Amino acid sequence: MPTGHSHHSQNGQLDSRRFRQVLGRFATGVVAITAVDPMDGQPCGLAANSFTSVSLDPPLVAFCMAYSSTSWPRLRGAKALTVNVLAEHQQAVCAQMATKGGDKFAGLAWTVSPSGNPVLEGALAWLDCAVEAEHPAGDHLIVVARVLQLDTLGEGGPLVFFRGGYGSFNGGFVEPA
Numbered sequence: 086m087p088t089g090h091s092h093h094s095q096n097g098q099l100d101s102r103r104f105r106q107v108l109g110r111f112a113t114g115v116v117a118i119t120a121v122d123p124m125d126g127q128p129c130g131l132a133a134n135s136f137t138s139v140s141l142d143p144p145l146v147a148f149c150m151a152y153s154s155t156s157w158p159r160l161r162g163a164k165a166l167t168v169n170v171l172a173e174h175q176q177a178v179c180a181q182m183a184t185k186g187g188d189k190f191a192g193l194a195w196t197v198s199p200s201g202n203p204v205l206e207g208a209l210a211w212l213d214c215a216v217e218a219e220h221p222a223g224d225h226l227i228v229v230a231r232v233l234q235l236d237t238l239g240e241g242g243p244l245v246f247f248r249g250g251y252g253s254f255n256g257g258f259v260e261p262a
Contacts, residue, residue: 109248114244130156131154133149135148147227147230157226169205170208172243173243194207206239208238209239215231
């Protein structure tokens with residue numbers, strides 16, 4: 086019999102801390118999803134590590150959004166979104182994109198994508214996308230988007246998220262404080 090601990094709470098649900106801890110062993114890249122808020126014309130954005138390619142024909146990608154996200158409703162209103170693939174030196178950019186409220190673009194250099202959205206300086210690549218479908222999934226929304234245009238940008242290694250910390254492809258992970 087395996088002696089592994091079973092981490093169930095009283096009602097038979099998996100313990101959410103344990104769920105995050107175990108899933109944290111799956112390394113992901115990190116993206117900043119940006120747009121221009123059609124309501125006020127201001128750039129808006131958020132950081133996500135749930136981004137993946139879905140289909141080549143048609144070209145589709147997907148990412149997951151928490152229902153609690155205050156930035157998603159602003160992004161959702163834009164006719165196109167831009168996915169910025171973050172580089173290993175952009176941990177501070179990621180932290181800024183992940184903050185709640187405030188000017189997420191303060192002090193950041195960016196250019197404009199063909200869709201008119203921020204492309205963050207130093208990102209490895211960008212993809213202009215249009216939301217095609219949204220699927221409710223627990224406390225998140227799975228967003229499927231069609232890629233309109235895309236290109237590579239900066240060089241270097243990817244920003245990697247692993248075991249709750251950020252690092253580079255060659256190791257050197259920063260455990261969360």
